[in-house]
Structure formats: C-alpha cells, structure tokens
Amino acid sequence: MAEKREKSGAQRGAARSVSNGAARSASNGAARGVSKFGTLFKMLGLVKPLTAYMILAVIAGTFAYLAVQFIPILGGCAILDGLGLDTALAMKTIWILLPVLALVRAVLRFAEQRLNHYIAFRLLAIVRDRVFGALRRLSPAKLEGRDKGNLVSLITADVELLEVFYAHTISPICIAVIVEAVMCVYIGSYHAALGILALAAYLCVGVAVPLIVSGVSGDMGEKVRHHAAELSSCMLENIRGLDETIQYDYGRKRIEVTREKTKNLLWYQNTLNRLTGLNAAIANTFILFFDVMMVAAAGWLYLNGRVGFDGFLLPVLALLSSFGPVSALASLGTSLQNTVASGARVLAILEEEPQTEDVTGQPVVEFHGAECKKVTFAYGEGMAPVLQNFFLSINENKIIGIMGESGCGKSTLLKLLMRFWEVQKGKIGIVNTYVAGARSTAMVDINEVNTADLRDMESYMTQDTQMFKDTIANNIRIAKLDATQEEIEEACRKASLHDWILTLPNGYETNVGELGDTLSGGERQRIGLARAFLHDAPFMLLDEPTSNLDSLNEAVILRALREEAKGKTVLLVSHRKSTMRVADMEISM
Ligand SMILES: Nc1ncnc2c1ncn2[C@@H]1O[C@H](COP(=O)(O)OP(=O)(O)OP(=O)(O)O)[C@@H](O)[C@H]1O
Ligand SMILES: [Mg+2]
Structure with missing residues (x-):
C-alpha cells in the first residue's frame, strides 16, 4: 500500500537548496569550529608513525645550522689569532675545521631536506588515503549536492599544501629552538647580558613577528583557500555546462562570473603576499636592530673592561650569523595561514560523520x-x-x-x-x-x-x-x-x-x-x-x-x-x- 502525497515543485526546489546549503555550511562550520592551534595539533598527530624520521631530520638540521654558524666564529678566532690574542683554537686547527664544517653543513642539510620531504610525501600519501577513505564513508548521501569543484580543490590543492607544514614547519621550529638555545649559551658564556640580548633577538624575530603578522592577517589564509575552491567550482561548471552556454549564448555572463571569482582570489592572494613581504621586512629590520644592539652592548662591555676583545668580536659574529633558523620561522606568519586553512578543510572532511555508519559483525541474512x-x-x-x-x-x-x-x-x-x-x-x-x-x-x-x-x-x-x-x-x-x-x-x-x-x-x-x-x-x-x-x-x-x-x-x-x-x-x-x-x-x- 502506498500513500499519495501532495507537494509543490517550488517546495521541493526550496527543500533541495536548503539541503545543499546545509551540507556546505556543515563543512565550513567544521573547518571554522576548530581553532588554528587545534588544527595544528591534530595535523601534528598524523606525524606519529614517522616520528623516528622526524627526530633524525631535526638532529641533521640542528648540526647543519650549528656548522654554518660556527664558520664565521672560526673566522673571528683566526682574526684574534692573527692579532696575537688568546684563542682556544690554534690557526692550524681553524684551517682544518673550516672545510670540515662546510662539508658537514652540506651533507647534513641535504640529509635534513631529504628526510623532511620523505616525511612530507609519505604523509601526503597517508592523508590522501584517509581523505579517499572518508569520501567513501560519506558517500553517497553526504556527497549528494556537495560542491564538487570544492571537493576537487580539497583533494588536490589543499592536500598538496600540507607539504609546507610537514616539510618546512615542524622540524624548522624544533631546529630553531635547539640551535638558538645553543647560541644563547655560547654568546652568554662571554657575558650573561649578551646572552639575554641574543635571546630577546631570537624571540622577537622567531616568535613575536610571526605571531603578530599571523594576527594581522586573520583568516586571510582561509579566505584564499575558500576563493581558490570557488574558482575551481566555477571552472568545473563552465566545462560541464559548455553545451548550455553555447545554446543560450550565456558565455559573456560566465566569463563575467569567472573573472569576478578570479579577481576575488587575486585580491586575497595579493593581500597575503603583501603581508608576507611586510613580514620579511619587519623581521629583517629587527635583525638589523639587534645586530646594532649587540655591537653596542658588546662594545660597551669591552670598553668598560668587562669582556676582552674576543668577548666583543665573537658574540657579535655569532649573532650576525645565527638568524637563519629564526628567519625561517618568521615567514611562517603568513605561509602557515594557508596551510592551517587547508589542514582545517582536510580535517573537517576526515572528521565528518557519515549519514549512515557501515554495519558489520551481524549474522548473514538471505534475501527473500x-x-x-x-x-x-x-x-x-x-x-x-x-x-x-x-x-x-x-x-x-x-x-x-x-x-x-x-x-x-x-x-x-x-x-x-x-x-x-x-x-x-x-x-x-x-x-x-x-x-x-x-x-x-x-x-x-x-x-x-x-x-x-x-x-x-x-x-x-x-x-x-x-x-x-x-x-x-x-x-x-x-x-x-x-x-x-x-x-x-x-x-x-x-x-x-x-x-x-x-x-x-x-x-x-x-x-x-x-x-x-x-x-x-x-x-x-x-x-x-x-x-x-x-x-x-x-x-x-x-x-x-x-x-x-x-x-x-x-x-x-x-x-x-x-x-x-x-x-x-x-x-x-x-x-x-x-x-x-x-x-x-x-x-x-
Ligand atoms: N539529497 C537530497 N537532499 C534534499 N532533497 C532531496 C535530495 N534528493 C532528493 N531530494 C528531494 O526529494 C524529493 C524526492 O526526490 P526523488 O529523487 O526521490 O524523486 P523521484 O520521485 O525519483 O522524481 P523523478 O521521477 O523526477 O526521478 C524531491 O523533492 C527532491 O528534490
Ligand atoms: Mg527519480
């Protein structure tokens, strides 16, 4: 027995559009509901199976940076030696150490990059596998009416962008912390005040600048990802609707729509790029400022007899050559924006509940x-x-x-x-x-x-x-x-x-x-x-x-x-x- 129901076409249309909107806003909501730190934390959780590789990458990167940072310091020692002043190292040792450090730097930096990219691409494979698993779980009900261009952009561009996080974020942060801690101790060994000044310089360039820039850029990264997905949807629609576009001479309108979406994306991308430029400019200004401060502080200590000439020259050289690891972090203020936004979109799909859970473990049923x-x-x-x-x-x-x-x-x-x-x-x-x-x-x-x-x-x-x-x-x-x-x-x-x-x-x-x-x-x-x-x-x-x-x-x-x-x-x-x-x-x- 079947019942007859009355429902107007308009009602049905409205019903469908509500459902589609609901599906989209659910995904956006999921992305928005997670804080940036929550997202980063969850993304970090995915690295677990590759922790050993990550530790190796951090060790290699740390020694690579230390090697390159001690080259100018060795140069300083050579000057001191040339001036007939006391140094811990003889000239001969310096000449041997210089090429050794250069070689160590090259080999370890290569190893770090290899390891980081191995981790990143292994993880991308894992993430892709999980995204496809999630889509299988969610389909077909949760994918009905979903914006397909948006999904394509998620599966391709968003997943791809996570490479920045796994290859260029996690280990650089660990490396920066260790390397700069060593440098603080080294510089501080000449005078505690110089060590504290170095610490202030690293915190300012590596922590304060990226945090402030990240705050200023707000949800710019999320907007870039959103508009990139919108453009991808629009292009997919253009290709699918080619016949109708020709038939009804709808091309001009489609070009306008596409142009508008391209313009939107460009505007957000440009703003983000400008912020990236500003970020670098601010970071470099602070680096220069702290270099001058170090020259002034170490000079003052030398002139007042608190440190010898080596206590002036070597801390200055050490600080000048040591901003590499924190400069890498300074640029994270904006680059991480994009990555976190992509991470949030990917995590949202991984965590979305399917319409129906698969049933397993029940007795076999025969159809009759x-x-x-x-x-x-x-x-x-x-x-x-x-x-x-x-x-x-x-x-x-x-x-x-x-x-x-x-x-x-x-x-x-x-x-x-x-x-x-x-x-x-x-x-x-x-x-x-x-x-x-x-x-x-x-x-x-x-x-x-x-x-x-x-x-x-x-x-x-x-x-x-x-x-x-x-x-x-x-x-x-x-x-x-x-x-x-x-x-x-x-x-x-x-x-x-x-x-x-x-x-x-x-x-x-x-x-x-x-x-x-x-x-x-x-x-x-x-x-x-x-x-x-x-x-x-x-x-x-x-x-x-x-x-x-x-x-x-x-x-x-x-x-x-x-x-x-x-x-x-x-x-x-x-x-x-x-x-x-x-x-x-x-x-x-
Ligand atoms: N995923 C969905 N979300 C929201 N509404 C939906 C969805 N799928 C179908 N509907 C709506 O449910 C109603 C029934 O749709 P259904 O596809 O079952 O109709 P139908 O009887 O098969 O129609 P037809 O003969 O045209 O194929 C329609 O109003 C449709 O718009
Ligand atoms: Mg039907």
Whole structure:
C-alpha cells in the first residue's frame, strides 16, 4: 500500500537548496569550529608513525645550522689569532675545521631536506588515503549536492599544501629552538647580558613577528583557500555546462562570473603576499636592530673592561650569523595561514560523520523479499517529509513496478532500500529465512544487515549511469570485478548492448570518453543495466532503466528482465506504461 502525497515543485526546489546549503555550511562550520592551534595539533598527530624520521631530520638540521654558524666564529678566532690574542683554537686547527664544517653543513642539510620531504610525501600519501577513505564513508548521501569543484580543490590543492607544514614547519621550529638555545649559551658564556640580548633577538624575530603578522592577517589564509575552491567550482561548471552556454549564448555572463571569482582570489592572494613581504621586512629590520644592539652592548662591555676583545668580536659574529633558523620561522606568519586553512578543510572532511555508519559483525541474512512499514523520511531536519507512513511489501521473485509524479520520492525509496540514508520513523526490513526446528521467515531490520551483505544482495541502477574513463568491458566489470568475458557478454546481451558493442572499432575494448561523454543517453543507460545484470544480486532496484530507450531495445530488455525475475526480485521505477507491463504488481506513489 502506498500513500499519495501532495507537494509543490517550488517546495521541493526550496527543500533541495536548503539541503545543499546545509551540507556546505556543515563543512565550513567544521573547518571554522576548530581553532588554528587545534588544527595544528591534530595535523601534528598524523606525524606519529614517522616520528623516528622526524627526530633524525631535526638532529641533521640542528648540526647543519650549528656548522654554518660556527664558520664565521672560526673566522673571528683566526682574526684574534692573527692579532696575537688568546684563542682556544690554534690557526692550524681553524684551517682544518673550516672545510670540515662546510662539508658537514652540506651533507647534513641535504640529509635534513631529504628526510623532511620523505616525511612530507609519505604523509601526503597517508592523508590522501584517509581523505579517499572518508569520501567513501560519506558517500553517497553526504556527497549528494556537495560542491564538487570544492571537493576537487580539497583533494588536490589543499592536500598538496600540507607539504609546507610537514616539510618546512615542524622540524624548522624544533631546529630553531635547539640551535638558538645553543647560541644563547655560547654568546652568554662571554657575558650573561649578551646572552639575554641574543635571546630577546631570537624571540622577537622567531616568535613575536610571526605571531603578530599571523594576527594581522586573520583568516586571510582561509579566505584564499575558500576563493581558490570557488574558482575551481566555477571552472568545473563552465566545462560541464559548455553545451548550455553555447545554446543560450550565456558565455559573456560566465566569463563575467569567472573573472569576478578570479579577481576575488587575486585580491586575497595579493593581500597575503603583501603581508608576507611586510613580514620579511619587519623581521629583517629587527635583525638589523639587534645586530646594532649587540655591537653596542658588546662594545660597551669591552670598553668598560668587562669582556676582552674576543668577548666583543665573537658574540657579535655569532649573532650576525645565527638568524637563519629564526628567519625561517618568521615567514611562517603568513605561509602557515594557508596551510592551517587547508589542514582545517582536510580535517573537517576526515572528521565528518557519515549519514549512515557501515554495519558489520551481524549474522548473514538471505534475501527473500523486503518490506517498508510506516516509513517516514525527510532529507533534513525541518524539511518536508518525502515519504510519510509509507508501506510496501516486496515479494520474492516478483517484479514490482513503481510509478508516480516527478519528485514524489521514487528514487528516494530506492536509496532508503540501499540504506544510503536512514529512515526517521518506521522500518525497512529484509525478509530472511532461518531454520529453527522448521524453516521459517522473519523480517530483519535493514540497519542490522551487514552493509557488505546488503550491497551483495542488491543491485542498484541509478537514474543516471556514471561512466569511468576506461574500456566498455571494464566499465561493465565494475559490477563484478572477477567477471569473465563470457559473463560480461551475457549481461550485455540481456541489456540489448552486445550487438551495438560489436559494431565499435575495438568492440568491448573501446574506450569511452571521460564521464561517458562519447556515449548516447540510451547507451549509457543500457551499460547501467548490463552492470545490474552482471552483479547478479537477488534483489534488483532499477530506477528508470528504459527512459532513454526506443521501443525495440525496451522490448529486448523487458524480455530479459522477465527471464531474470524467475529467480530474482525486481523493484522497477518507471514513468512508461510500456515498461510497467512487465510488472507483476504496480504501485502508485
Ligand atoms: N539529497 C537530497 N537532499 C534534499 N532533497 C532531496 C535530495 N534528493 C532528493 N531530494 C528531494 O526529494 C524529493 C524526492 O526526490 P526523488 O529523487 O526521490 O524523486 P523521484 O520521485 O525519483 O522524481 P523523478 O521521477 O523526477 O526521478 C524531491 O523533492 C527532491 O528534490
Ligand atoms: Mg527519480
């Protein structure tokens, strides 16, 4: 029994746009809800499996910097030696140490960079794997209506940007802390005041400047990422909508929209770049300022006899040559903005809850029919229900035809039977048989059927068949990865596809263009059907399988369906009376 519902087209349109907006704002909200430090902390957590490499990179980087910083200090020692003053090192030792330090610097710096990039790209692989895992978990319900350009930008550009964090942020911070601590102790060994001055210089350039610039730039990084994603969406739309653009002479408007989005992105990128420049200028000004201060302080101490000439020369040389590690941090004020924004977007998708959790660990269920009992379902809170108190009995080995006006919820019903979404009220169940003394049947709630079993027992043909850029055979094989050529051909015969495929230049090995662009609507539909036949599940859910077909092809398919239904149950959604003739029972929604 099915209930008839009244709902206007406008209401439905509004409902869909609310849902899409909700999906987008959920992702933005997730990104915004996490603080910058929270995001950094979580991103850091991903490095755990590679901690040993990270420690090695820090050790190599620390010694590389120390080596380069002690070269001018050795030069200072040589001057002192030349002036006949006391130094801890003899001239001969200095001459030996200089090339050794240069070599050590080169080798260790190379090692540090190799290790950091190894870590970064291993992590990118891990992150990509997790992002794809998350998308699999979230699909299809949570990805329905999601901005695809935005997703593409997340999967590509955002993940890529994390390289900055993993290769150029974590170990440079550790290296800067260790190296500058050593330098403070070294400079402070001549006079404590000089050590404190050095510490102030490092804190100012490496901590205060990046923090202040990061504060000034606010959420600029997030905005750059957001506008980059917007532009990517717009370009995707331009490519997809090319036919319509030409047909309705809509090109000028699309160019305007694209230009506007490009301008927005450029403005934010320029502002961020200007801030990066300002950041470098401020950092360099402070470096110069502290160099002068060190000359003045050490000079004053020397003139007052508190330190010898070595206590003037060496601390000054040490400070002059030691800003490398903190300068690297100074630029993080803006570069990290972009990275944190990307990290937040990636983490938001990793942490997003799927619409339905996969069910595992339940007893195996055999399909012997299905039932909807008092099902009520809406796509979101506060939205009008698509199904209300809906009843349907799907008897085994029958073809059940479903008809109804556009938008009344036919495709929704199939998605609920696939458990892409969960019903809010009522129950959808699979009729299972079990043996308890005698053989009996019982209804098992679909929420208690293992997801993998459910996918095996159902073959679902959607209203529009998606194609992959591959051969026709492989496009059909996705329904059963180990299918033999004979099985594929058999499925194609049932879907009235075999003869047409044989006319193609490479038969089953012919490549279909991206998204199946080179195929007609009817050909695509029959490929969808061939997949459903090949999957060979006991329960077939077919959404408008014949809407694009001529009556000849329709007849072939209906005959095949009739044959199939002898051992299978078919739920057939169609607007066509001719298709409905094959049904054992017709339901009007
Ligand atoms: N993911 C979604 N989020 C929000 N609303 C949705 C979503 N999917 C479908 N809807 C809305 O739910 C209603 C039922 O959609 P459904 O696709 O089930 O209709 P249908 O009966 O299959 O229509 P048609 O015959 O045109 O294919 C429509 O108003 C549609 O706009
Ligand atoms: Mg539909």
